[in-house]
Amino acid sequence: MADELELLRGADPVPPDGPHFGDGPLDHHAERLLAQLLRDRPAGRHRDRLLPGPGRVRPGPGRLRLAWGLVATAVVAALTVTPMLSGPNTTPAVAAPRPLVIQTGSTPVPLDRLAERAAAAAGADGAPRLSKGTHVQSWSMGMSDDKPPITLAEERIVRWRADGSHTELVVATDPRHPGRPVLSDAGGEPHLLDDGHVLVDQTYPPSWSDAPPQSPPPHDPARLRAYLTEAQYSDTPLTTPQLLDAVAVLLDHWTLGARETAALARLLADTGGLRPAGQVTDRLGRRGQAYVSDGPGGRRMLIMDPATGAVLGLETTFTADEPEVGVKKGDVMSYSAWMR
Known part of the structure; x- marks a missing residue:
C-alpha cells in the first residue's frame, strides 16, 4: 500500500506546502477541481457531525455522486484515502495525519x-x-x-x-x-x-x-x-x-x-x-x-x-x-x- 500511496501523492496536483489547509492542503484551483468531481453522492453516505466546531467541512448541496475517472481517482484518493493494514484479514486503519507544513515565505514572529x-x-x-x-x-x-x-x-x-x-x-x-x-x-x-x-x-x-x-x-x-x-x-x-x-x-x-x-x-x-x-x-x-x-x-x-x-x-x-x-x-x- 505504501507504494500505491506514493503514486497517488505523485499524481496529486496540490502542492504539499500550500497554505490553505495544514493537512493535505488545497489551493483555490484544486478546490474548484474537487468540487467538479463530487456530484450527486447517494443519500445516507454522510451524516451531520455530532459536535459542530470551527474548521470543519460539511457536505454541500450537489455533492452527491462521484464522477469516476483517472484524475478523480488520483485526487480523491490522495486526499481522503483510508489505507488498509497489510494482509487480507487485518483491521482497516485511519491514516495518520500528515505533519503540519510551515507556509513558505512566512515571517516567524519571535x-x-x-x-x-x-x-x-x-x-x-x-x-x-x-x-x-x-x-x-x-x-x-x-x-x-x-x-x-x-x-x-x-x-x-x-x-x-x-x-x-x-x-x-x-x-x-x-x-x-x-x-x-x-x-x-x-x-x-x-x-x-x-x-x-x-x-x-x-x-x-x-x-x-x-x-x-x-x-x-x-x-x-x-x-x-x-x-x-x-x-x-x-x-x-x-x-x-x-x-x-x-x-x-x-x-x-x-x-x-x-x-x-x-x-x-x-x-x-x-x-x-x-x-x-x-x-x-x-x-x-x-x-x-x-x-x-x-x-x-x-x-x-x-x-x-x-x-x-x-x-x-x-x-x-x-x-x-x-x-x-x-x-x-x-x-x-x-x-x-x-x-x-
Whole structure:
C-alpha cells in the first residue's frame, strides 16, 4: 500500500506546502477541481457531525455522486484515502495525519513579541476569562510489537458545574474526513466506529483539589512555572519538551483566560528552546505561528494565535525511523487542537 500511496501523492496536483489547509492542503484551483468531481453522492453516505466546531467541512448541496475517472481517482484518493493494514484479514486503519507544513515565505514572529501581544490582549475590555474544562480534538498513534501503528482520533468536551461535579463527552471523530469511520481501541483491540460515535458520556460527582492541574493556574509567569512543574510531579526544573508536555496537561483541564494566556506566553518566551518557524494553518483551519522544540520523545511544534498568544495546538513527530514499530522519521506521533 505504501507504494500505491506514493503514486497517488505523485499524481496529486496540490502542492504539499500550500497554505490553505495544514493537512493535505488545497489551493483555490484544486478546490474548484474537487468540487467538479463530487456530484450527486447517494443519500445516507454522510451524516451531520455530532459536535459542530470551527474548521470543519460539511457536505454541500450537489455533492452527491462521484464522477469516476483517472484524475478523480488520483485526487480523491490522495486526499481522503483510508489505507488498509497489510494482509487480507487485518483491521482497516485511519491514516495518520500528515505533519503540519510551515507556509513558505512566512515571517516567524519571535516569542517575545507574541508575549507582548498577549499582555496587551489581556488588558482589553471583554478579554476571555479562565474556565475549568476543555474542548479538544486529538490524534494519537497506537503502537504494539505485533501490529502496525494505528491513529486514534477523538473529540472531548469536559464541563464543570458550580457544585464541583463535571460532565465528560468523548466522540470518535476526524475533521480530515467528516463522516468517515475512525478507530477506537476500547477493549484493547482496535476497531472501526462511525464518525460521531459516542465513546464516553458521563457525569461525575463533585470533587475538589488544590493540587495542579486540578487547582486554578496562576496568571504570574514565575508561579505558573512552579505550577506546571508540580503538575508533572517533578522536583527539578522542566526542560522545554517537558514544559510543552505540561502545557498540554494544563489545557486538557482548563480553558485559559487572557491573563493566564499572557503568563504562559511570557513563560515560554523566557524559557528558550523554542524556535520560531513561521506561519502554519492548523487542522481546524486556524492560522497560527509555529514554535519548534527538538528533544527526547520527538519534535514538538507549538501553534499559537498570532494576535492573542493563545495555544491552538501541539504536534509531536518522530525524529528518527523506528522500523521495529513501523514508523518513519517525520510521522505524527500525536496532535491536540484546543478550542474555546
